[in-house]
Amino acid sequence: MDTVIDAHNISKVYNRNTIPVYAVNNVHLHLNRGEFTALVGPSGSGKTTLLNMIGGLDKPDEGNIFINGQDITALSANELIDFRLRNIGFVFQSFNLIPVLTAKENVEFIMQLQKMDKKDRDERVLQLFQQIEMVDKLDERPSRLSGGQQQRVAVARALATKPQFILADEPTANLDSKSASNLLDIMAKLNKEENITFLFSTHDQRVIDRARRVITLVDGRIINDTAAVSTAHQQA
Amino acid sequence: MILSIAWRNIWRNKVRSITIMLSIALGLFSGLLVLSLYQGMMNSRIRSVIESEVGHIQLHHPKFKNDYEPEFVIKRGEDILNQISKLPEVKFVAPRSISMGMLSTANGTAGVQINGVVPGLENNISQLKSKIQEGDDFDTLKRNQIMIGRKLAGKLKVRRGSRVVLTFTDPAGEIIAGAFKIRAIYKSENTQLDESYVFIMKNDLNRLLNIDPDFHEIVILLHHNEDVKPVNQKLKKIFSSLRSETWMEISPETELMTKTVDQYSYIIMIIIMMALAFGIINTMLMAILERTREIGMMLALGTNRLRIFLLVLYETVILTLAGTPFGLFASWLLISYFNKQGLDLSYLGSTEMLNNFGFGTMIYPEFPKEKLSGIVIIVIGTALISSLFPALKAIRMQPVDALRK
Incomplete structure (x- = not known):
């Protein structure tokens, strides 16, 4: 299988000069294309920090992260911006759409950054809004959309440039059960039909239940990885 | 976007x-x-x-402005005036005789520039008549009338009808004095000029200086400000024996x-x-x-x-x-x-x-x-x-x- 994410011995340390606190401590993580993975753990366990490092938003103090074989820890800040644009889709906890743009423009924005031409953009936007079942909300501003609808637009935006994988930081945290369930259905469908790789950080049992792989993080260390367990079972 | x-x-x-x-x-x-x-x-x-003091362009004998010596007159001035007045850019033209001298009254004296003007023509150029605060314009039938500025009148404590004596030198260097009666007191927007410029009729000054029919200055007012430089160039060519200056050269300040x-x-x-x-x-x-x-x-x-x-x-x-x-x-x-x-x-x-x-x-x-x-x-x-x-x-x-x- 294609390796999408390969993190080696990564650590993130705060207060290195006083009392060092390991947000992420010597983590190895390997994700293949098409995986639907939940990163779970209590608050402060290092889920968001690990996700930020994999997404190129933060740099590890130790170790290397390879995305599709490219070591992103060696990239400069400006190279990382371009790398994120072309390879990674983000879904944030609190929706984070640009409030002055319509739902369509929010999705189109990211494609414009990639200099996609107008015709291709229009086709892709329509396709994505069909997938998130929101064709009738194309011209609505985020303030006129529910939390669930905004998060679906965020998923569409994350998919707009056909990234290598999507990182979702607690995507259902601010959603009611029905909206969360709808969102998970859409993401699961995209994962299944288009083989898109998803990595979530979550507390939400509904997400954990739908994930095919669950990685548990405590005090910055992986204490359990269902993929590793099943591999061990298979080897036994 | x-x-x-x-x-x-x-x-x-x-x-x-x-x-x-x-x-x-x-x-x-x-x-x-x-x-x-x-x-x-x-x-x-x-x-x-431009409109009250120097006009757009002035012509003088090349040496006149060095020391304002009365001998440096513009010869055949009337012919030159006629030629200039025919230029299409020219609105008005007027001659002036000028002498530096002293104005004396019973209360004191003051150094002045005596401007000998032709009333009808001068009013077109410097609107002298419109500046009169007290008294009347020159009566061309009378001799030895003078207009002085309000500031000078106050300084010398004179008024309309007062008699004053002008003293200056003629082209031969002889001192001449003439008694004048104040015809009018004027006030312009320039206090300094009001204090130092007096106006008499050109005929009176020419007679005392014995320079008739010549004079010292030709003042030209044009229709348009932007014509100043080209007309000045033209005048320099036509009247090469005279010094032609624009208002910017005359009043560089x-x-x-x-x-x-x-x-x-x-x-x-x-x-x-x-x-x-x-x-x-x-x-x-x-x-x-x-x-x-x-x-x-x-x-x-x-x-x-x-x-x-x-x-x-x-x-x-x-x-x-x-x-x-x-x-x-x-x-x-x-x-x-x-x-x-x-x-x-x-x-x-x-x-x-x-x-x-x-x-x-x-x-x-x-x-x-x-x-x-x-x-x-x-x-x-x-x-x-x-x-x-x-x-x-x-x-x-x-x-x-x-x-x-």
Whole structure:
């Protein structure tokens, strides 16, 4: 299988000069294309920090992260911006759409950054809004959309440039059960039909239940990885 | 799309944006008002210099202005006057005989420039008649009448009808004295001239100097200011034995004053805009800090720092440029009104001071059309400079920190 994410011995340390606190401590993580993975753990366990490092938003103090074989820890800040644009889709906890743009423009924005031409953009936007079942909300501003609808637009935006994988930081945290369930259905469908790789950080049992792989993080260390367990079972 | 986001961002906080636009409009309005006042004052001074004092062009014997020696007259002056009056650019032309001398009364003496004029022609050039405060214009049938300025009359304690004695030298170097009766007391917008210029009829002065029919000066008034240089060139060629000078050469201090005021007006504009710049920086910083998370998200998604910089820059420039037409229009409206009605500065009690510098009290502010491009450059420059600090603040954000806010 294609390796999408390969993190080696990564650590993130705060207060290195006083009392060092390991947000992420010597983590190895390997994700293949098409995986639907939940990163779970209590608050402060290092889920968001690990996700930020994999997404190129933060740099590890130790170790290397390879995305599709490219070591992103060696990239400069400006190279990382371009790398994120072309390879990674983000879904944030609190929706984070640009409030002055319509739902369509929010999705189109990211494609414009990639200099996609107008015709291709229009086709892709329509396709994505069909997938998130929101064709009738194309011209609505985020303030006129529910939390669930905004998060679906965020998923569409994350998919707009056909990234290598999507990182979702607690995507259902601010959603009611029905909206969360709808969102998970859409993401699961995209994962299944288009083989898109998803990595979530979550507390939400509904997400954990739908994930095919669950990685548990405590005090910055992986204490359990269902993929590793099943591999061990298979080897036994 | 960055431009579109910038435009829409401006309207997220309408009150704040409108306030800053109005500040820019008000700053521009004040700046233009000051510029127009300066422009009006300078134009009035130039008009006064040309129409009341020196005309557009003057011709003299090449040596006359060295020491104002009466022997250096313009020969065949009447022929030259006729030739000049036929030039299409020339509106009026008049001859003057001039002598430096002393004016004596029972109360004292004063050094004066005695101007011998032809009343009908002189009134076309310097509007002498219109400046008379007390008395009448010259009676061409009478001899030895004199007009003196209000300031000089006050200094020598004389009034209309008083007798004065003019003493000066003739071309042979002999001292001549003549008794004159004050026909009128005039007051111009230039106190210094009022104190040192006296007017008598050319015939009287020529008779005393024994230079008739010649004279010392030809004053020319043109139809249009812009013809000054070409006509001067033409006169230099036609009358190569005479010295032909424009008003700028005769009164270089007026030209220098115009240029200095021009520079001052730009400095005032820049000071006003600098004060405004702090308001703009403050507003934009607030806007950026309020949107820290949003900018962090844009950076996380892959918006490069140049685009974030442009976003802030566009917002600032749009805010600034949006206020500009209001400022321009409001100032144009007010300046146009006062350009027609005039602005009387005598209410400020500054008549004496203004007259001492050769300025009138009635100002007709003029919209500084020719300075508009300079003003727009200053406004855009202000916007660009004001946007730098907030824009740098925005691009220095780290997405991971900004997203936590």
